[in-house]
Amino acid sequence: QKEVEQNSGPLSVPEGAIASLNCTYSDRGSQSFFWYRQYSGKSPELIMFIYSNGDKEDGRFTAQLNKASQYVSLLIRDSQPSDSATYLCAVKSSGGSYIPTFGRGTSLIVHP
């Protein structure tokens, strides 16, 4: 059973701080890793994807992947109240399936 684990939160950070969201996965064969943002009542929106170990930066977002530790994280710099949402981690294996396995998501609250 492939599992993707996230702390459900809520994670509360002040405006302007760095929010750190974490995700662990069980399948060592996982190859692709995705972070989605989901506002209440809306469908998930892809923020970033990462395939290789290390960091990948896009604007205020940085994804960090450590395959040895089976760990992927998302850092949000200069957090804004508009970043308040649930962040879903998704992991896709190398087995040919197009479908990722999703975590339950971490609720982030950025307070002014």
Place this chain on the structure above:
Amino acid sequence: GAVVSQHPSRVICKSGTSVKIECRSLDFQATTMFWYRQFPKKSLMLMATSNEGSKATYEQGVEKDKFLINHASLTLSTLTVTSAHPEDSSFYICSARGTDREGTEAFFGQGTRLTVV
């Protein structure tokens, strides 16, 4: 990203009736469409995979007679919830895999909030 459109965005129906949800790929042709369900504060769960011109593949525990999927063209798949019950109330979301574009399945439609009363 790829554009996938769902309709309706929100529907309320009476228990025992059927509801049809459409998923369209607007800027690419989709050989495969994926239907997910998300209960409150839960993760997305894949329900079924539909392939254009053939029968859908359902995940374990999903009743194929209850959730009818039709993928008659390369741009449209429909999910019909038959004889809906209150426990079918959920958020239904689709994504699609393009014939000539990689990674389109990472993008979701807007979702359909189904409430069965």
